[in-house]
Amino acid sequence: MRTPRPGRTLAVPLRLVLAVTLLAATVLTGTAAAATAPRPAADGCYTWQRDLAEGATGEDVRQLQVRVAGYPAPGEVIAMDGDFGPATKAAVVRFQKAYGLTAGGKADGPTYEKIYALQDDDCSPAHFTFSELNDCNSDWSGGAVSAAQAKSSALRTMWKLEALRHALGDKPITVTSGFRSKACNDQVGGAPSSRHLYGDAADLGAGPHSLCTLAKAARDRGFHGILGPGYPGHDDHTHLDHRASRFWSAPTCGIG
Template sequence: MTDETAAPGTAAPGARTTRRTLLRGALGLAAAVGAAGALDLGLARPAAAYGWSRTLQQGASGADVTELQIRIAGWAAASPQQTCVAVDGSFGPGTAAALQRFQSAYGLGADGVAGPQTQQVLNSLESADGSTAHFEWSEFTSHDGSGFGGGNVGSAQVKENVRRLMYKLEALRRKAGDRAVTINSGFRSTAYNAQVGGASNSMHTYGVAADTVVSGLSTLSVYRIAETCGFSGLETYSVSWQHVDSRIEYPYGSQFWWWEDGVA
């Protein structure tokens, strides 16, 4: 058993809203007909969509750049690589390259500049409650009923960590051919984590980890995709779920790359 391994409970994704179902259809059309077609079809901006106020490109800095980096963090690499998008509010070459990969995946012109069309597609992946298009908060709460409380950091920080994790999982989902992703275990309270045999410093107790299953794909296939998504923690693909985490990005005592099976 590794420092992250535990027998996760199985939690089916929560029911999706009608708006979210329509949004998925719009995103599918975006891939088919390109950004202009998606915009003509009225790709919905959720009520809480981020208020982009300017075009972002290399050399920009600020809170909006930080938000951009959060949303494209899962596009850290084009092939297996131990690298991640720095979420530092400074738009450099790494951010531009990740943005180009995001743009290509969503049928946009891959110029590495976040203008209105790119920003609209970025916002299409956001839900009104702050979660993302294909993931619900309820999928990531601790299975003992404690929500996002009782972890190794406060509940507000856990929720923000989970939000950032969702965007990486959106990238993984897209790269997997838009296959459904089930979250078997997201955040764990320290009590629940101990109950299932997790390490006391498990990344689950901070909200930066998830145990995932992708419909129709082997764990090995998911592992290989995750190697391009900026995940610094990957559990062995020999089990029936794929553990992913972002340990290197947080000061939680596990700031090292841990790809248990190396590069697959």
């Protein structure tokens, strides 16, 4: 390269100046875009607006708890209280591990993206529908609780069933009975205090999995109530619910 004489500067081609300027603008634009990268697209059911970690509270935490309700510690049930405590963190970790995500226990973009992929616009999980959990009427009325509460409880049950389904290899699970009004419950001879009246119960029939396989796997999916083969009136189905205290009985399956 020619050395400039003292007092003179080397001329720089205009095209080189333009190229350098364009490159700098591209780098700056890319940096700004990375810093302000949008969160995952809004979901038709519910969209989280922030990452959630232990100590967070609010409706967005409760919404998260519904989706990870099937990933508690064995034999435990996660409270739907909107309080991100140790139990919720542990459930988020199990959910993340189940789907091959980084299991740090914080609900973040990848966690939400997986939830969005799993749920429909009515908030039901991918492999279960509200109609499956209600073979009685279309408005969820006439039970032991309000229609809104019954439907909300059914949604929670469906997410637990989704977790159960995934744990058993993503093979179909058949729901034979869900919410019942008092009239429907009487018609089928249900117990006066049946959990079906509350919307939080589901009866499962045999299919790819035996009734005992379903009953045993349900112990790790947030169900306080498990009744199956060997318990009176339950030799042809496995009953699951989230009653207040644990009652498991399926003697044929070694549960109880």
